[in-house]
Amino acid sequence: MEDTGEAHLHALRERFKPKVQLRHKRVDKGKAKATGLREEDIPQLRQQWQQEFADIVNGTKPKLLPWREVNHEINLIDKTKQYKYHLPRCPRALQEQLHDKTNRYINAKWWEPRPAMQAAPLLCIPKKDGTLRTALDAQQRNDNTVDDAQF
Secondary structure, eight states: OOOHHHHHHHHHHHHTOOOSOOOEEEOGGGOEEEOOOOGGGHHHHHHHHHHHTHHHHSOOOSSOOOOOOOOOOOOBSOTTOOOOOOOOOOOGGGHHHHHHHHHHHHHTTSSOOOOOSOOOOEEEEEOTTSOEEEEEOOHHHHHTBOOOOOO
């Protein structure tokens, strides 16, 4: 029997395996061998993956998803550690998008405004198409977590 990590990796590989037909060519003794994806296969793959993972790639839902029990925890090395972050700035060209995204997330109850002594900064990153991508700068917090990976 495979260990849990191997089984998990196998399941991920199977889940992301392309369902498009690959080109085949004849090789020695009549056996067929896959030659790989062609450039024209990519749109079909993209559409397949977007349909399969629509629940996670199509943006913020207008309301919070059903509550699920959390089955993990993040253990800190020093629970009293104070982080020293610089205050990031959002580029002026992205401020309206940040305001819209913040309101959309608050209305959907994904985010909840709370007073806090400290928080990781929210970074505003422009995508290639000019739209906003937000990310947390969690480097200092991540450095303070117990490495308990099971893989």
